[in-house]
Amino acid sequence: MMNPAKRNEMTRVNVPVRRRQFMEVLGGASAALALSDVAMMHGLPRVSAAEAKLDHNTVRFSDDIEPLVRLLEDTPRERVVQAFADKIRSGTGYREVLTALLLAGIRNVQPRPSVGHKFHAVLVVNSAHLASLGSPDEDRWLPIFWALDYFKSAQSRDVNEGDWTMSAVNESAVPPPHQAKRAFEEAMRNWDVEAADAAITGYVRSAGANEVFESMAYFGCRDFRSIGHKAIYVANGFRTLQCIGWRYAEPVLRSLTYALLNHSGEPNPSTSDLAADRAVRVTEQLVLEMDPRWNEGKVDHQAAIEHLQTLRQATPEDAVRETAKLIRSGVHPQSISDALFLSAGEMVMQQPAIVALHSATSTNALQYAYRTAAKDQNRMRLLLQNAAFIPHFRQAMDSRGKVSDSQINELSADSSSDDAVSVDQIFDSVGQDRSRASAATYQYLESDGKAEDLIHAARQLTFLKGNDSHDYKYSSAALEDYYAISPELRNRYFAAATYLLPGKNDRNNSLVTRVREALA
Numbered sequence: 001m002m003n004p005a006k007r008n009e010m011t012r013v014n015v016p017v018r019r020r021q022f023m024e025v026l027g028g029a030s031a032a033l034a035l036s037d038v039a040m041m042h043g044l045p046r047v048s049a050a051e052a053k054l055d056h057n058t059v060r061f062s063d064d065i066e067p068l069v070r071l072l073e074d075t076p077r078e079r080v081v082q083a084f085a086d087k088i089r090s091g092t093g094y095r096e097v098l099t100a101l102l103l104a105g106i107r108n109v110q111p112r113p114s115v116g117h118k119f120h121a122v123l124v125v126n127s128a129h130l131a132s133l134g135s136p137d138e139d140r141w142l143p144i145f146w147a148l149d150y151f152k153s154a155q156s157r158d159v160n161e162g163d164w165t166m167s168a169v170n171e172s173a174v175p176p177p178h179q180a181k182r183a184f185e186e187a188m189r190n191w192d193v194e195a196a197d198a199a200i201t202g203y204v205r206s207a208g209a210n211e212v213f214e215s216m217a218y219f220g221c222r223d224f225r226s227i228g229h230k231a232i233y234v235a236n237g238f239r240t241l242q243c244i245g246w247r248y249a250e251p252v253l254r255s256l257t258y259a260l261l262n263h264s265g266e267p268n269p270s271t272s273d274l275a276a277d278r279a280v281r282v283t284e285q286l287v288l289e290m291d292p293r294w295n296e297g298k299v300d301h302q303a304a305i306e307h308l309q310t311l312r313q314a315t316p317e318d319a320v321r322e323t324a325k326l327i328r329s330g331v332h333p334q335s336i337s338d339a340l341f342l343s344a345g346e347m348v349m350q351q352p353a354i355v356a357l358h359s360a361t362s363t364n365a366l367q368y369a370y371r372t373a374a375k376d377q378n379r380m381r382l383l384l385q386n387a388a389f390i391p392h393f394r395q396a397m398d399s400r401g402k403v404s405d406s407q408i409n410e411l412s413a414d415s416s417s418d419d420a421v422s423v424d425q426i427f428d429s430v431g432q433d434r435s436r437a438s439a440a441t442y443q444y445l446e447s448d449g450k451a452e453d454l455i456h457a458a459r460q461l462t463f464l465k466g467n468d469s470h471d472y473k474y475s476s477a478a479l480e481d482y483y484a485i486s487p488e489l490r491n492r493y494f495a496a497a498t499y500l501l502p503g504k505n506d507r508n509n510s511l512v513t514r515v516r517e518a519l520a
Helices: 004-011 019-026 028-033 066-074 077-089 094-108 117-133 142-160 177-189 193-206 209-220 226-244 246-260 275-289 301-313 316-328 333-350 354-372 376-398 423-429 434-446 451-465 469-484 487-497 510-519
Strands: none
Touching: 066 077, 066 094, 066 142, 077 094, 077 142, 094 117, 094 142, 094 226, 094 246, 117 142, 117 226, 117 451, 117 469, 142 451, 142 469, 142 510, 177 193, 177 209, 177 246, 193 209, 193 246, 209 226, 209 246, 209 354, 209 376, 226 246, 226 354, 226 376, 275 316, 275 376, 301 316, 301 333, 301 376, 301 487, 316 333, 316 376, 333 354, 333 376, 333 469, 333 487, 354 376, 354 469, 423 434, 423 451, 434 451, 434 487, 451 469, 469 487
8 A cells, every 4th residue: 555655756756856866776878767857848838728629529538637638649759758748847747647648548549450559558558657656756757758658659550540539429328327237238248339338438427436347357358359458458447547536437448348349350259159258158157156165265386386287288168167176176266376377477488479478467467357356256257267368378379489398387596606696687687598587586586585676677677678568568567466476486477577578788768769869
């Protein structure tokens, strides 16, 4: 829980930082990122009432945030860093910038044909926010400025692909409050986009965040399409709303609903038998049969390792059955979660590329939903569907090329030297010899090295080296999930994560150069 002083810092992070102080923290060229110390462009033109007007068919946000969203939408990419630095220096707070960042993405970037690609401008907002929360004060704005710049890139892509804009809701179709939830769930089960858009509007207006989250978590985990991005959007969307406020939920959840109903050009899933939907039918039957005391078992680390082996071989449907069987045998769900995290980490070791990365970020999202949902059946559903996703990811990896036979439970410390391993040595190896970096990480942690120091270094390197939304998405998920795994197993997960974390010798991202030029 964040203390009041820290929360106040997150709301208005505009305390000047001297250049010398910043150089002491980041060193050398990194000092150019001290955004709050250099005179930025002053006297930006105000957004007039005429300029703030939108087409009557376009969704419009509340008057308190619309001008800032328009500033982000209308400012050229090459000027957006300076423009928002100036706004911050004049009093605009962290939460306002985060809100504008999310809503600009919602209005301007279509979550189709896949809930990914350019739509990462929306998906990455929570990842950037998590990176900010975990950073020292002098770094806290950096991931947000990266996300502002990344939005402009995604906005440009969307323009080139047809310039989609979220339309205003059809108010005449919005159901009355007492019918909204039922209308929404019926439309979602029928994969009816227009009915669901109107229904979610009524649902958000008449229900609280927790109730709506239960529904969205249910539909976010039901099918393996867009390699897990549906579940990721549910978790990241709600987590960002927790920071910016539920009053901004309506457009966000309209976008989320549209994303969840994507079925990749296939026939209507409600009237078809498609591979992406088969596991959830097994899940629904097992959820109904589950013992009410399913959460009273014993944590068993050996059972987690054995389930890891099961998941290496299982089909999605078999993964659901075997997971339910293990819980019925008296194993606590924490050990199931451990096996799922380790499975995702092992895939990162075996093929450190885009599919394995999403196995980790999807597991992060599904486990967040599992820990957040209140209803037992929904929690069980999320756990079983997380298990179903693991074989889907393995199948996708097989279709993309070589998969190594590395196994996370056989990971051992680097025994080539008796010298103590340092954080600098680990991240010097990352990018040069991932296997060696992984072994060194495991040795460091098993020798009582501080995980917090590794996390801090990984986060700062992401700021400096991250070139893609996946760098932020993966690092935020992996660094968070380290603490969600049982202590006896978590060091293996962190060691596997080094296969996709940035290294000291990676090239700085383009934003570093652009910010340096802006501050010169």
